[in-house]
Amino acid sequence: MPELPEVETVVRGLRASLPGRTILDVRLGKTDFIDDPVALGERLPGTRIRDVTRLGKFISIDLVPSGPASKLVERFYLVIHLGMTGQLTTRHSGDPVPPHTHVFFALDDGRELRYTDIRRFGRILLVPESRIALFRDRLGAEPLEITLEEFFTRFGSRRARVKALLLDQAVLRGVGNIYADESLFHARIHPARIASNLTQTQLATLHQSVREILTTAIRLRGSSISDYVDSDGNRGEFQLRHRVYQREGKPCVRCRQKIRRVIVAGRSSHFCPRCQPAPRPRKGQHKVRKP
């Protein structure tokens, strides 16, 4: 499923060939995952693609209206979330169309930008220039940019489980289930630990682990489990480096203990019970709250 490294890989691919292109036409299949399909069909034709960027797990395509009235028309962004099975690819318009392809953007160079999504958990929306800052601010910090100090603030003060916070897009934008589990293993922190109970050293380690895991995953062009492919339809390779994710019952690469899977924050969470010690079981309120 696409998380930050996968989305970053797609964005890099699109950024290499889309800027400068004009969208000539929009064709739509199923539209239940599109905020305003009518607006999509009416406003995109004739716009020029200025840039493609990433906001957490969102792909943002910066569009400039063209034509005589373009100076009067507000710029806007085509914002796409790939959900679990979304694929955004560029193809020549005559290329075979895979099943579940629901959006086609015809470009002025004979290619099409296509959106394919088996489960349609993705989203497509248009965000006007005037609201893009608000959209961005509702998301949390970029995991590759957040400072240690801000990381302390966002995690150290929270009594939620650390895994839940890693997955919370309003805390960190872009980390999903795979990279949360891999980062926690790397940092040797159990997913069910309460964030505010972690030491400064543990939080600092986690901050660095998230960065390292994501950076390595981007270098390997993401993890292809499920349906993920990049903008050219190629798979990533980071799934070959997974240490815990989907390795339940297999030996830990560090200590050979069997990897376990539990549900934390409603998600499958994979961890090594020896390397990532469980939080102390707390039934009665033995613990004294910090003043």
Add this chain to the structure above:
DNA sequence: AGCTCTTCCTGAAAGC
């Protein structure tokens, strides 16, 4: 505040 449950959807895998 933070947790659990539900909803969306399809295909793979498990169950019978």
Add this chain to the structure above:
DNA sequence: TGCTTTCAGGAAGAGC
């Protein structure tokens, strides 16, 4: 074999 059931999961919303 073939049909039916279960499950997975990102995000949002409800309810506790």
